Amino acid sequence: MVALSTVLVLLLGVQKALEPMSLGLAQAVRELGPISGWRCAQSEAYVYDPRRERGDSTLLDDPPEAALTAVAPNAIAERVEVNLRGGETVVWSRLSPEADGGPQRVYVLSPGRMQAVTFEYFNSKGTLCMAHLGQWQIVAEHALG
Secondary structure (H helix, E strand, O other), rough: OOOHHHHHHHHHHHHHHOOHHHHHHHHHHHHHHHHHHHHHHOOEEEEEEOOOOOOOOOOOOOOOHHHHHOOOEEEEEEEEEEOOOOOEEEEEEEEOOHHHHOOEEEEEEEEEEEEEEEEEOOOEEEEEEEEEEEEEEEEEEEOOO
16 A cells, blocks of 8 residues: 555656646756746746845846936836846836935836747747846836826
């Protein structure tokens, strides 16, 4: 009975390891490392606060918030939301207190460079995420409030 239970557990583990998402996670971790690979395979959005932390340098070759300095040198980026499936990115910002604060502004950015992280599952190939995003270009700007 114990042998049968062990065989069933092993078979279920092999089946789980052959599922597309498990294979995708393994491929992402192999290409991007454990933390970036997990973000790539498990989440469509990657969000961070550039006032408190740096963006994932494996997923982002260039920080998206740096693109704001050319158009709004007094802006302080408060939140960055990167779509890892397509690369579209939103940066929420506000003018620095020295520049009178002002209303919150949202910038929509598009990467000029990105690399697809893919995996193969039997005879089909799938894209997990986009990584190494860089050369950001602002495609839209909106004032809030």
